[in-house]
Amino acid sequence: MATAVSICSNALLSLGAKPFSDFSENRDHVTLCSNLFPTVRDSILRAHPWKCATKRVLLSPLVDAPAFDFTAQFALPGDWLRTVQVGLKGNSIPFRSEGRVLLADAAALPLVYIFRNDQPATWSTNLIELMEFAMAARVCYAVMTSTTLRDSMNAELQQKLKIAKAVDGQDDPPEEFEEGSFVESRFS
Template identity: 30%
Template structure:
């Protein structure tokens, strides 16, 4: 798998920009290059957005949440703190009625177990297709600032990103048996029985 620097360099090569060796100043170079500055500013936002775009198998986690003491609500009895690495909620087990509010889940059950997409920061855990998607997203995000592309070139890089994302989603979703989200039949299906 690729390191953060390798992924950034793939993105930089796709836009014809200079590669970097690190993300921090060194003894011989006390100032960051434009590529380093952009990579630093774009990395976290791009990673979290790419992770949120699909329930990637490598990023799915199960967890039992901690109840927030002293919560007083009108619609729900309990509040639970979302994990610090939370990106996107996929399921609340038991299928209760719930609401995500800020960094909390509100519901009436005394226990809250969830499946969620986690913010996987270790690039060595990433799927190869996701790594390619991330590199393309960075190429798009950094491209205009580094190359002063026309709007057409910028749009083209985004189109390539969308195509890579679509292909990666397909590959990821065919690697296992599909989970049932919701865990119950639709009223339109059960009425036919």
């Protein structure tokens, strides 16, 4: 079962450093991993609408309405990282994001979003592997003091991210376009 510690320990192992079993170990690389993991995790989770980090909620409006342009404002959930969809599928609601609120003309706001999933045990194996590599790339220079290796790992990270996103996206059925003049004109 994957944990933040196992992900960071595997990242260090891949760089030839000693593994560890607890973030409380008093070693420089362990402290570095402990400090950087939340930021790297959130960045990777924001990079794609991962199935294991997607939630649906129905937001209620706040008491205070915006001063103008919209009739209501809605507080984003505390674990929000990225908005995926506002409104129902095929019936989106115009909105504006300002700080930690969404502004819209609605009595209730359906929201699909990426949440801060801090339970690696619930992640897909591709996401776990990607996070191990992302952590290795992030701490590479501190561990290896090689800018060449750091740059190479960052380039490889971009490739691994593309692959992980593609695999994660293949779990859904293919998206179908609604009939209309545009689609019909392409196939007539």
